[in-house]
Amino acid sequence: MYELIDVIISGVTNGSVYAMMAVGLSLVYGVTKVFNFAYGSLYTLGGYLAFTFFGCGFGYPLVILLTLVSLYLAGLLIERVIIRPLRRREDWEMLAMMVTLGLAIFLDNLYQVVYGPYVKSLPIMFSGNLQLAGFMLSIQDLVIFGIAVLVMGGFMIFLNTHRLGMAIEAVAQDMTGAQIVGIPKDRVFGFTFAISTVLAGFGGILLAPKYFITPFGGWDILVKAWVITALGGMGSVRGSLYAAFLLGIIEALIGWQFGLTWILFAWFAVLLGTLIVRPQGLFGTWG
Amino acid sequence: MIEIERIDVFYGEFHVLKNVSLNVAEKDLTILTGPNGHGKSTLLKAICGLQPVCSGRIRFAGKDITRLSPERRVEKGIVYIAENRHLFPQMSVLKNLKLGAYNKNARRDEAANLAAVFELFPRLKERKKQPASTLSGGEARMLAFARGLMSNARFLAIDEPSLGLAPNLRMNVFNAIREVHKRELTILLVEQNIPKIAELADRIHLLEEGEMTFSGDRETALAQDTIKQAFLGM
Numbered sequence: 309m310y311e312l313i314d315v316i317i318s319g320v321t322n323g324s325v326y327a328m329m330a331v332g333l334s335l336v337y338g339v340t341k342v343f344n345f346a347y348g349s350l351y352t353l354g355g356y357l358a359f360t361f362f363g364c365g366f367g368y369p370l371v372i373l374l375t376l377v378s379l380y381l382a383g384l385l386i387e388r389v390i391i392r393p394l395r396r397r398e399d400w401e402m403l404a405m406m407v408t409l410g411l412a413i414f415l416d417n418l419y420q421v422v423y424g425p426y427v428k429s430l431p432i433m434f435s436g437n438l439q440l441a442g443f444m445l446s447i448q449d450l451v452i453f454g455i456a457v458l459v460m461g462g463f464m465i466f467l468n469t470h471r472l473g474m475a476i477e478a479v480a481q482d483m484t485g486a487q488i489v490g491i492p493k494d495r496v497f498g499f500t501f502a503i504s505t506v507l508a509g510f511g512g513i514l515l516a517p518k519y520f521i522t523p524f525g526g527w528d529i530l531v532k533a534w535v536i537t538a539l540g541g542m543g544s545v546r547g548s549l550y551a552a553f554l555l556g557i558i559e560a561l562i563g564w565q566f567g568l569t570w571i572l573f574a575w576f577a578v579l580l581g582t583l584i585v586r587p588q589g590l591f592g593t594w595g
Numbered sequence: 596m597i598e599i600e601r602i603d604v605f606y607g608e609f610h611v612l613k614n615v616s617l618n619v620a621e622k623d624l625t626i627l628t629g630p631n632g633h634g635k636s637t638l639l640k641a642i643c644g645l646q647p648v649c650s651g652r653i654r655f656a657g658k659d660i661t662r663l664s665p666e667r668r669v670e671k672g673i674v675y676i677a678e679n680r681h682l683f684p685q686m687s688v689l690k691n692l693k694l695g696a697y698n699k700n701a702r703r704d705e706a707a708n709l710a711a712v713f714e715l716f717p718r719l720k721e722r723k724k725q726p727a728s729t730l731s732g733g734e735a736r737m738l739a740f741a742r743g744l745m746s747n748a749r750f751l752a753i754d755e756p757s758l759g760l761a762p763n764l765r766m767n768v769f770n771a772i773r774e775v776h777k778r779e780l781t782i783l784l785v786e787q788n789i790p791k792i793a794e795l796a797d798r799i800h801l802l803e804e805g806e807m808t809f810s811g812d813r814e815t816a817l818a819q820d821t822i823k824q825a826f827l828g829m
Contacts, residue, residue, distance in 0.1 A: 471697070478683050478694050485681030487645060489746065490669030490698035 313443060315564045316557055321449040323556020324456035325514050329529065330536035330548040331460060332507030338480040338543035339500045341401050342391075345408040347508050347533060348526025349415040354379055354509025355521035356419055359428050368433060375513060376506055383505030386411065387498045395497075412526070419523040430516040452514045459510065460549070463503075467545070476500055480543065508533075535575050539582055541592020551590060554578075596621040596750060596781050597642060602651030604637055611637045613805040614651070619750070624772075624782045624795050628822070629802035635785045636678060638802065639752040642783070643675035644668045655750070670698045672749030678758060678785075680739040684728035688719055691727050691738055695745030704747055712741040715771055733764035740771060750781045757786065766791075793817060 333347050344350075357378050361371040390407055394400040434447040467473040478486040479496045487493055511529070512521070519525070536555055540547025555575055562574045582590065597619040604612040611634045619625045627635050640646035642653060644665035653661045660668055683691050692712060696705040713720040716737045722730065727738060736756060743751060756772065757765040769792055776782055776795065786792055793799070799816035801809035809821060816822045 474690065474694060475697065477686065478697075481683040481685055482681045484645065484677070485683055486694075487665045488643070488669075488675050488677060488681055489694050489742065490666045491694075492664070492666045494664075 310443065311564075315560045317443075317445065318449065319557035319560030320553060321453045321556075322515075322559060323553040324453045324460075325511050326532060326536055326556055327549050327552030328456045328460050328514075329508055329511035330533045330540070330552050331463065331545050332504035332511075333533045334537045334540070334543060334545055334548045335476070335480075335507075336500055336504045337537065338545070339476060340404070340497055342404045342408070343534075344501075344504070345405060345530065346386075346412040346415065347408075347504075348528070348530030349412040349419075350379070350383075350505050350508040350526070351512040351529045352419060352521060352523070352526040353382065353415065353505075354512030355430070355516045355525075356423055356428070357509065358430055358513045358516065359423070359521060362430060368431075372510075372513060376510060379506045379509035380502045383502030384498055386505070387501035391501065392494065392497070395494075412530075416524050416526065423521075423523065425523060427520040427522050429520045430513070432517050448517065455514065459507070463507075464545070472496075472499065531572065532575070535572075535579050537589075539579050539589055541589030544589065544591040547589055547591030596656060597783070598652075598654040599638075599642070600652045600654070602641060602648045602653065604634075604641055604646060604648050606637075611805050612641070612648075615802070615805070615807050616651075617800060617807065617810070619781060619783050620797070621781055622779050623797040624776050624784065625798045625800065626792065626796045627783060627785045627800045627802060628787050630787075633803050634805045635802050636754050639675060639754050639783065639785060642752055643673055645675065666698065669746060670700055672700070672747060674743045674746045674748035674751055676740055676743040676751060676753045676756065678754035678756075680735055682727040682735060682738055682742070685726055687724050687726055688730070688738055689723040691742055692719075692723075692745050695742035696747070698746060701745060701747040705745070708745050708747065712744050715744070715774060716741050733760050733767075736760065736764075736768065737771075740768065744775065748780060751775070751783070753782060753784045755785050755787070757792075769795075 329351065333344060336342065336344050354375060357375045358371050361374050366374070390411065391404050394403045394407065397403065432448060434451055436447050438445045438447055438450065467477055475486065475491045475496050476499070478489070478491055479493060483493065486496070536551045537548050539555065540549070540551035555578065558574055558578060559571050562570050597617070599615065599617040601614050601616050602612055603610070603614060615634070615638060617638070627638065629635055637646055641648050644663060648661060652659060655668070655671060655673060660671070683694065686694070692709060693705065696702055696708060701708065718734060719737055719741055722734065727735065730738060740756060753772070756768045760768065772782065772784065772792070773795060784792070793813065796813050798810065798812050799822060800807060801822060809816065809819060811819070
């Protein structure tokens with residue numbers, strides 16, 4: 309019984325980080341209608357950047373701060389240099405998707421050249437356990453969960469109340485409508501891409517102490533984030549949240565009972581089962 | 596106020612606007628009419644920056660705006676009210692209106708504009724908490740119009756505001772346009788086949804197959820057979 313609850317807690321912890329990352333992927337898709345194939349590689353970028361900053365001898369708070377700022381700038385740069393020039397063309401969405409796929413392959417190989425093929429890891433954030441009502445809770449898990457929930461909560465509040473957040477929502481719901489009211493489309497696109505890069509890379513930092521950093525490790529995350537957004541409904545931020553926790557728990561249970569190999573199998577089974585009944589996903593809308 | 600000088604617009608290979616010129620004087624209500632699919636909406640989109648022009652120039656209040664981004668034009672007071680509305684479906688009526696005041700010149704007048712808009716369309720006030728997607732066709736059109744008024748417009752480009760509306764709602768829309776025009780806004784209105792609105796017009800233009808085939812004041816326009824056919828259905 310205690311073991312089951314431990315497993316569920318671990319699932320919820322992973323689920324919270326998955327949720328944070330899926331929100332980022334879903335956001336870019338909702339706003340630009342471009343699926344970002346480089347999302348997994350940006351997750352890896354977060355891990356390697358943090359690894360590099362640790363190498364300079366900084367502690368966790370400074371490493372996280374520096375990594376997030378670098379990720380934000382990297383996101384702006386990628387959008388500006390390789391995606392924005394495509395937008396002048398009619399069929400830019402498809403071109404942009406292909407370009408993000410190319411970017412993913414480029415980045416992954418770049419990591420391999422710079423950091424080598426062997427796994428890297430980040431130091432443990434917090435060691436020790438917390439005894440609570442008979443359960444052993446790892447402090448690190450609690451902190452990861454807390455950070456992910458805070459980041460998502462803050463982001464939701466930002467989307468709903470801040471002018472720029474409302475502008476992002478407006479572009480996602482009707483791009484022409486947004487232009488009609490004078491929302492600067494290019495700026496919203498750039499900001500959205502940058503924020504989504506931060507969310508992906510932050511996930512990379514939070515999961516690195518558990519899952520390590522490898523040059524091609526992002527693909528697993530890309531597939532996972534994609535399953536989450538598809539299950540939740542493409543473009544629906546709320547859907548991604550529910551789907552991430554659901555799949556996080558399923559992952560923990562399957563890994564515990566049947567082994568890690570069966571996790572993606574189970575995820576896709578849940579996804580396919582859901583899509584047969586609700587092709588638009590849990591919270592998706594048509595069109 | 597708006598001076599359009601010999602513009603050409605293409606959709607791919609298709610030449611939509613051919614050497615079109617049009618002037619709209621300050622505080623005038625100008626009507627642009629003509630058959631469906633002959634470029635009326637395209638001309639409005641070109642003015643608002645949603646459709647790039649290939650050649651020619653557009654000036655607003657004496658300044659060249661041909662290459663200006665849509666958001667910069669909104670800041671200058673050029674506001675487009677689209678025929679197919681382009682509302683934000685999952686946002687409340689109130690949030691739609693607030694986004695209408697997104698540009699930095701409209702921000703400080705948001706509260707006053709909101710009160711004015713609710714006075715003009717009490718129906719929207721009743722429904723302010725409802726998502727825009729739940730509005731009826733007529734209400735959605737009111738909201739699109741009201742959202743445009745939130746932007747502190749100096750120049751309104753209105754695309755077929757009465758299309759598909761029941762006669763009583765149509766009168767509502769015309770009253771709103773009349774009301775807004777009284778506040779000394781310059782208006783370029785795309786309409787067809789609506790005799791009622793002609794009474795308000797200072798000038799009437801006819802756009803056929805992408806070319807401006809007639810421009811004149813109301814009296815001359817209404818005496819023309821082509822206009823009578825195109826506009827009044829006579």
